[in-house]
Amino acid sequence: MAQAGAAAMPLIVGLIVLFGYLKGVNVFDAFVEGAKEGVSTSVRLLPTLVGLIVGVTLLRSSGLLDAVCHLAAPVAQALGISSEILPLALLRPISGSGASAYTLSLLQQFGPDSETGRIASVLASSTETTFYAVAVYFGACGYRHLRYTIPAALTGDFAALCLAIFTVKCFG
Amino acid sequence: MLNALWFGMIVASVLYALVSGEIGNLSTALLDGSSTAVELTVSMLGSLCAWLGFLKIAEKSGLTERMAQVLSPLIGRLFPEYREDLEIQGKICMNLSANLLGLGNAATPLGLSAMRAMSEKNPSDVPSRGMILFVVLNTASIQLLPVNMATMRASCGSAEPFAILPHIWIASAGALLCCVTVCKLVEQREKRIANS
Numbered sequence: 543m544a545q546a547g548a549a550a551m552p553l554i555v556g557l558i559v560l561f562g563y564l565k566g567v568n569v570f571d572a573f574v575e576g577a578k579e580g581v582s583t584s585v586r587l588l589p590t591l592v593g594l595i596v597g598v599t600l601l602r603s604s605g606l607l608d609a610v611c612h613l614a615a616p617v618a619q620a621l622g623i624s625s626e627i628l629p630l631a632l633l634r635p636i637s638g639s640g641a642s643a644y645t646l647s648l649l650q651q652f653g654p655d656s657e658t659g660r661i662a663s664v665l666a667s668s669t670e671t672t673f674y675a676v677a678v679y680f681g682a683c684g685y686r687h688l689r690y691t692i693p694a695a696l697t698g699d700f701a702a703l704c705l706a707i708f709t710v711k712c713f714g
Numbered sequence: 715m716l717n718a719l720w721f722g723m724i725v726a727s728v729l730y731a732l733v734s735g736e737i738g739n740l741s742t743a744l745l746d747g748s749s750t751a752v753e754l755t756v757s758m759l760g761s762l763c764a765w766l767g768f769l770k771i772a773e774k775s776g777l778t779e780r781m782a783q784v785l786s787p788l789i790g791r792l793f794p795e796y797r798e799d800l801e802i803q804g805k806i807c808m809n810l811s812a813n814l815l816g817l818g819n820a821a822t823p824l825g826l827s828a829m830r831a832m833s834e835k836n837p838s839d840v841p842s843r844g845m846i847l848f849v850v851l852n853t854a855s856i857q858l859l860p861v862n863m864a865t866m867r868a869s870c871g872s873a874e875p876f877a878i879l880p881h882i883w884i885a886s887a888g889a890l891l892c893c894v895t896v897c898k899l900v901e902q903r904e905k906r907i908a909n910s
Contacts, residue, residue, distance in 0.1 A: 550815045558768050562775035569771050576770025580763030583826050584755050592751040597723040599747030603739045604731035635853075646866060654872035663867055663878050667860040668885035672853040677716065679849045680841065682826050683833040687840045688716060690900045694846070695853040698893030702854075705885035713881065 583682060590681030594674065598637045607632070623707055624658040626651075630665055631703045635672035635696065642666070657710060665706040669699050758822070765823040769808060778804030781811070792894070793844045802831050806848060816857045825852055843904075847897045854890040 562569045601607050611629035618625035626648055634641045645666040652658040672695045680688060731737045772778045782789065782803035789806055790797040796806075805828035812821035829845060836842045841849075860882055867875040 551817055551820070554815075554817075555768055558772045558775075558777060561777050562771040565775040567771060567774045572771045572774045573767035575767075576773075577763035577767035579770075579827070580759065580766045580823065583766070583823070583830075584759045584762050587758075587826075588751065588755045591755055592748050593720065595751040595754070596744060596747035597720050597727075599743045599750070600727035600740060601723050603736070603743035604727035605734050605736050606727050606730040609730065609734075642866075646870070649867060649870040649872075654867040654870040655874065655877075659867075659870075659872075660878055660881070663863055664881045664885050667857070667863040667882050668855055669889055670853050670855050673719075675853045676849055678822065679825060679829050679845075679852065680716075683829050683841075683845075685833075685839070685841045685845075686717065689840060689846060690897070691841070691846050691849055692716075692719075694850045694893045694896040694900070697896045698850070698854045698889040701892040702885050702889035705888045706881070709881040709884050710878075 587678060587682050590677050594677045598640070598673075602637070602640065621707065622711075623661060624652070627658060627661055627665070627707075630662055631699075634666060634669060635699045638671035638674060641671070660710045661706050664710060665703060668702040668706060672696065672699055758819075761819045762823045762826075765820045766827060769805075769824055769827060772808070773801075773804065778808055781807045785810075792847060795842060795844045796832070796835075799835070802828065802835070802844075805831055809848075810851070810856065813852070813856050814858050816859055816861055821852070843897075843901050847894070850893045850897055851890070854893055855886045856890060857886070 559569055562572065607629075611632060614628040614632070615625040618628045630641060630644050630648065633644055645662050648662040649659050652662075654660075654663065672692075676688065676691055676695065680691070728737075728740065731740050769778070779800050782800050785807050786800075786803060789803045793803070793806065796802040805824065809821055809825040809828050812818075812824050825848070828848065832842060832845050832848070836845065860879070863878075863882070864875040867878075
């Protein structure tokens with residue numbers, strides 16, 4: 543399975559280049575032309591990323607995120623899940639690397655095949671880092687007013703949390 | 715929205731750190747956070763250039779347009795604004811396919827290129843419905859094989875690293891359905907308000 547995933551990328555690249563060459567495209571010139579856009583895109587992205595990552599780092603190192611997670615413990619008890627799951631649900635939309643690190647610690651602490659380990663695995667892989675995606679995509683285009691983007695995206699994150707708990711509780 | 719959120723994040727963190735006595739940590743956090751962002755940008759720069767390069771080859775050879783034609787019924791339904799626009803549909807297809815295959819490094823550059831194409835066609839200074847739906851799709855996960863998670867589980871000694879695969883499919887499909895539904899409901903309400 544893991545090998546299939548690793549093979550996908552080189553195969554796709556090979557197919558794209560082969561198809562282009564057969565169609566008579568000057569593949570190297572086209573590649574360079576496209577790659578130039580990468581430079582300007584990432585330069586435009588940098589300020590957005592600095593802003594977002596500084597904000598998240600402050601939130602985590604001030605201890606505020608931990609405090610909020612602590613407050614959420616009674617909610618976890620009411621749901622019948624381990625109180626360590628909710629911090630992951632709060633962290634997942636904000637920080638991808640933070641969520642991975644936290645998932646890893648849960649898997650090590652409870653075991654990957656325990657109920658908590660399974661819920662954590664499902665939760666961590668069933669959504670993306672919402673705020674990162676929103677900031678990157680809209681930041682690169684310079685939009686400030688995002689209308690209903692964040693409510694819609696967070697509805698998805700909340701649904702993923704409910705479904706992660708539900709599926710693991712039901713199917714084991 | 716990001717304006718208010720970011721403001722809240724910064725001010726609440728500083729106030730909380732003052733109260734809890736962790737204020738000294740914040741100055742290192744500030745420096746660390748900004749250099750992490752630069753490291754991320756530099757590490758992304760190469761793959762961004764490479765994937766936008768391959769995308770350009772695929773576009774020039776007509777490959778993305780063919781993919782767009784195949785997936786047009788679905789993309790056209792989700793993004794009715796761009797039903798006639800095969801260039802934008804092609805870019806959207808490439809991004810969604812990269813997401814499905816779990817190629818996160820490729821999905822972001824392809825998505826950025828789709829966003830840029832959509833914003834060029836957008837006369838207003840607020841994002842179009844299509845752009846919002848596209849970003850929302852990218853905040854949900856549509857990955858077929860969560861290889862990274864399976865690897866992480868295996869490294870922690872899981873007896874069956876892929877056992878949670880059906881759970882992940884159900885949870886991510888359900889989440890995806892929820893956020894698309896929210897977008898479509900808001901779109902319809904806006905249309906009704908505009909008509910009346």
